[in-house]
Amino acid sequence: MNEFSLLFPLILAALCAAKQPFNYERDLSFIQPEINDLSDPLTYFVDVAGYENTIYRDGVTSAQLLFSSSNSTSMIQRFIAAFPQGNSGALMYFLNSDDSQATFNNTVQQPNGRLAVKLVNNSLASARGDYNMNGIRGSMTFNNNASLGVTILGSVRAIRDYAEGYYHMDPIFNYTLVNYSSSQVTLRRAWINGTFNMIVTLTSSDTSKLTFDAYPPATSLSPVICNFILGNGVTMATVDFLVLFNESSIGPGIDKKHLFLPAPNVSISALDQALTDLYNDQTNGLPATEVTFLTHTSKFLAGGWRFLTYFGRDDMYSLRLFMALLQPEAIE
Numbered sequence: 418m419n420e421f422s423l424l425f426p427l428i429l430a431a432l433c434a435a436k437q438p439f440n441y442e443r444d445l446s447f448i449q450p451e452i453n454d455l456s457d458p459l460t461y462f463v464d465v466a467g468y469e470n471t472i473y474r475d476g477v478t479s480a481q482l483l484f485s486s487s488n489s490t491s492m493i494q495r496f497i498a499a500f501p502q503g504n505s506g507a508l509m510y511f512l513n514s515d516d517s518q519a520t521f522n523n524t525v526q527q528p529n530g531r532l533a534v535k536l537v538n539n540s541l542a543s544a545r546g547d548y549n550m551n552g553i554r555g556s557m558t559f560n561n562n563a564s565l566g567v568t569i570l571g572s573v574r575a576i577r578d579y580a581e582g583y584y585h586m587d588p589i590f591n592y593t594l595v596n597y598s599s600s601q602v603t604l605r606r607a608w609i610n611g612t613f614n615m616i617v618t619l620t621s622s623d624t625s626k627l628t629f630d631a632y633p634p635a636t637s638l639s640p641v642i643c644n645f646i647l648g649n650g651v652t653m654a655t656v657d658f659l660v661l662f663n664e665s666s667i668g669p670g671i672d673k674k675h676l677f678l679p680a681p682n683v684s685i686s687a688l689d690q691a692l693t694d695l696y697n698d699q700t701n702g703l704p705a706t707e708v709t710f711l712t713h714t715s716k717f718l719a720g721g722w723r724f725l726t727y728f729g730r731d732d733m734y735s736l737r738l739f740m741a742l743l744q745p746e747a748i749e
């Protein structure tokens with residue numbers, strides 16, 4: 418009830434704004450989704466609410482990566498890779514040696530201050546694997562010894578239930594340690610119905626700088642142990658990550674020139690002005706690019722990273738709001 422009373426003025430505003438009549442009987446043969454161009458991915462960076470977000474989309478994959486902000490004061494670092502395909506994702510917490518949950522062997526660590534785990538600029542690229550798997554690869558740096566904390570593979574829903582829902586996770590969502598060595602660790606999670614898998618592989622290409630100290634859980638209910646151990650005197654080491662899964666179903670992305678009308682044709686109201694600004698911004702501006710990341714030929718997404726999914730109701734409303742600016746084909 419509350420929700421509807423809030424939405425009602427919005428719908429009214431949208432109806433008033435979008436005066437332009439639309440011809441719904443159009444030839445749709447024109448739809449030429451953008452992104453088969455792997456050399457020119459849609460990518461941008463947003464530092465907000467304590468997390469550095471990097472967006473990446475090309476003809477293979479579409480992903481939102483989150484790392485704790487450089488200026489975050491939290492001692493715990495967080496990695497999230499979220500994908501619109503199936504609203505899938507992977508979460509890893511990294512703990513420093515002062516953390517009571519850290520699983521370092523007694524002999525190994527000294528208390529070592531604040532941990533910083535950062536994405537290496539321009540390191541993101543799409544990746545393919547066997548069994549129609551696709552996903553994202555990149556590199557991250559560690560400034561200190563770290564211990565893998567809670568890790569969730571599979572669904573953004575499960576990640577949110579943990580991160581927002583009293584740190585609860587059902588063991589049915591557990592992953593397994595597939596293989597491990599001092600230079601590589603692979604984790605895998607099978608979807609509950611068994612059809613799809615997600616695999617996370619971490620690799621150290623220079624073991625003089627970083628080795629993994631990983632081993633399977635002591636009991637079926639204790640977590641996998643995985644520590645990131647820097648060489649003596651090393652202050653910065655790189656770990657390559659690869660997240661692959663075989664859920665598909667989002668459809669190719671729509672680029673800006675196929676999404677927005679070539680000229681704005683709206684009357685002036687606050688909403689129209691916002692849409693016009695968005696239009697004016699589309700050549701180089703971030704807002705238009707941000708909207709573009711959410712648009713695919715098969716669905717418009719509700720929002721990142723928690724909402725890289727499709728809600729029929731929200732889509733209808735946002736579509737109605739945007740109608741004055743969108744190509745009729747994009748609306749179709």
Ligand SMILES: *[C@@H]1O[C@H](CO)[C@@H](O)[C@H](O)[C@H]1NC(C)=O
Pocket residue numbers: 436437438680682
């Ligand atoms: C803008 O819309 C009005 C009708 O609302 C129409 O008469 C006019 O031709 C349109 N202009 C352009 C440039 O499409």
Ligand SMILES: *[C@@H]1O[C@H](CO)[C@@H](O)[C@H](O)[C@H]1NC(C)=O
Pocket residue numbers: 464465466467486488489490
């Ligand atoms: C961290 O930096 C971001 C962007 O520069 C800023 O929005 C945010 O307020 C900063 N946070 C803190 C805790 O300083």
Ligand SMILES: *[C@@H]1O[C@H](CO)[C@@H](O)[C@H](O)[C@H]1NC(C)=O
Pocket residue numbers: 522630632
């Ligand atoms: C840490 O402890 C585990 C379990 O006792 C052992 O298997 C592993 O080899 C140890 N690692 C190091 C580096 O000592």
Ligand SMILES: *[C@@H]1O[C@H](CO)[C@@H](O)[C@H](O)[C@H]1NC(C)=O
Pocket residue numbers: 462538
């Ligand atoms: C990486 O990119 C961020 C955001 O664009 C920038 O603030 C930072 O200085 C870059 N770091 C390096 C090492 O280039």
Ligand SMILES: *[C@@H]1O[C@H](CO)[C@@H](O)[C@H](O)[C@H]1NC(C)=O
Pocket residue numbers: 585586587588589591592634637638639640641
């Ligand atoms: C499985 O999940 C439970 C609940 O979150 C957790 O306590 C346990 O450590 C996990 N086990 C493994 C092997 O990850």
Ligand SMILES: *[C@@H]1O[C@H](CO)[C@@H](O)[C@H](O)[C@H]1NC(C)=O
Pocket residue numbers: 595596598601603616618
């Ligand atoms: C570990 O498993 C992954 C995924 O199955 C595979 O790609 C990788 O080659 C394996 N690594 C080793 C060292 O066996």
Ligand SMILES: *[C@@H]1O[C@H](CO)[C@@H](O)[C@H](O)[C@H]1NC(C)=O
Pocket residue numbers: 503608610611612613664
């Ligand atoms: C398992 O779930 C996925 C969606 O996550 C679906 O595409 C697939 O068809 C399901 N498999 C079976 C056997 O039901």
Ligand SMILES: *[C@@H]1O[C@H](CO)[C@@H](O)[C@H](O)[C@H]1NC(C)=O
Pocket residue numbers: 547548549550612613614615616663
């Ligand atoms: C998904 O990938 C896994 C390997 O990681 C494979 O075992 C499984 O059969 C694949 N599923 C489909 C539907 O291709």
Ligand SMILES: *[C@@H]1O[C@H](CO)[C@@H](O)[C@H](O)[C@H]1NC(C)=O
Pocket residue numbers: 524525526527528529560561562646647648649650651652
């Ligand atoms: C990390 O642990 C290793 C092994 O104990 C040690 O040699 C190294 O100095 C530690 N690094 C830091 C930054 O504390």
